Amino acid sequence: MYKLLAKLNKLLLPSFTKQQLDVSKAKKWQLAIIAWRYYVTSRAIDKKITK
Template identity: 60%
Template sequence: MKKQVFKTLAKVNKAILPSFTKKELDISKATKLQLAIIGYRAFVTINSLD
């Protein structure tokens, strides 16, 4: 059940949130909001794979 929720969240994130790798964002120059989005996406991705 939990895994399915994270898989759905990952699909929503992919559709809505920006992809910083496509924009070639330098992590050292990222704003706090961008870092928060990166962290959130990583958290959801890790939990959807387990």
């Protein structure tokens, strides 16, 4: 499930790394997207390692 979400995130959500966003100047909605992408990615990796 998390692998699918990670792929959807990559397709649908903006990449702030490519935009060179400064996290200290990020807006709340940008921080929420960063947190969501981190959560999904870490869960997808965790599932891959435990198998």
